[in-house]
Amino acid sequence: MTHELHIKSLSTLEELQEVQQLETLVWGMDSIPTHQTLTAVKNGGLVIGGYLDEQLVGFQYSFPGFKDGKVFLCSHLLAIHPEHQKKGYGRLLKLAQKEEALKKGYDLICWTYDPLESVNANLNIGKLKAVCRTYMEDCYGKLEGSLNEGLSTDRFMVEWTINQDLQADANLPSEAAQLVTVEKDEQGFPVITEYRLDTYADIIAIPIPTEIQKMKKENLSLAIDWRSKTREIFKYLFAQGYAVVGIERIKEDNIQHYILQKQK
Incomplete structure (x- = not known):
């Protein structure tokens, strides 16, 4: 019930x-x-x-x-x-x-x-x-x-x-620029193997792990690595005028993506 x-x-x-x-x-x-x-x-x-x-x-x-x-x-x-x-x-x-x-x-x-x-x-x-x-x-x-x-x-x-109705997902381009390369380690956790900051794209996808608490318990150094690298990425992109405007979930890969858009 x-x-x-x-x-x-x-x-x-x-x-x-x-x-x-x-x-x-x-x-x-x-x-x-x-x-x-x-x-x-x-x-x-x-x-x-x-x-x-x-x-x-x-x-x-x-x-x-x-x-x-x-x-x-x-x-x-x-x-x-x-x-x-x-x-x-x-x-x-x-x-x-x-x-x-x-x-x-x-x-x-x-x-x-x-x-x-x-x-x-x-x-x-x-x-x-x-x-x-x-x-x-x-x-x-x-x-x-x-x-x-x-x-x-x-x-x-x-x-x-809040003085407006919740909006449906924005009509963003089907393919956002990928600045971060992610692979899986022997535990099945996602690992950032490479990333870049320079881009002229209007729409960018930045991944994060879907199980950060589990990662902390089983591989704290990897969780710290995610923290330090995503910190650098987000601080740089925000300084360049981007904003996080959406989410794209890919559960089978143990990651999801923030969708960032260049603000006018």
Whole structure:
């Protein structure tokens, strides 16, 4: 039997204490104090919870941001209980966040995520149609928890314009320029064997592995190699005016591609 996810905005101390417990379970590090989340909710922020049979199984936390004279919603944490991941609940929470943000007068939501986390990439870029033009090197320094262990905390900063309907995939050329050569090692993991940065193409495909957490556990040096090489590639391309605008998944090769387009 399939149970429908019930989503609502959270504001009471008791609800936010539940959020704390789920945050610790999912992220494996100290949770945000309730006095912070409670203050954010009372001052333009949001905490949205997803429930199954009255049990909190997911949440999203965001607070107001301000940059270059513009107010936006800074989306800080999204967590789904390990037993309920990969069921589409993250997308449902983000769409609920969008609706609540629009009610509060926001038209832009921004957040960061690890560009090598393919599931997050598929949600943020593939499904929500956010775009990225900013690479943040070692954004948070060293973080506790297994999800962040072993790699520098590099992040994409994505921008999600919410005062318009989600757009279908852009009509991009069928063949994007390939700057990176990938082969498989004896463990079946993808390895970058060669790459170049010079290009005049309007559309570029850049691969990432689909199982970075597994790679970290079984071949940390390879995961670090992916981090350092993709960091150089993305920072260079963003500086040249490209933006990440889409995702192309090729699961059988244990990779997926970010699609970058030259911005006019």
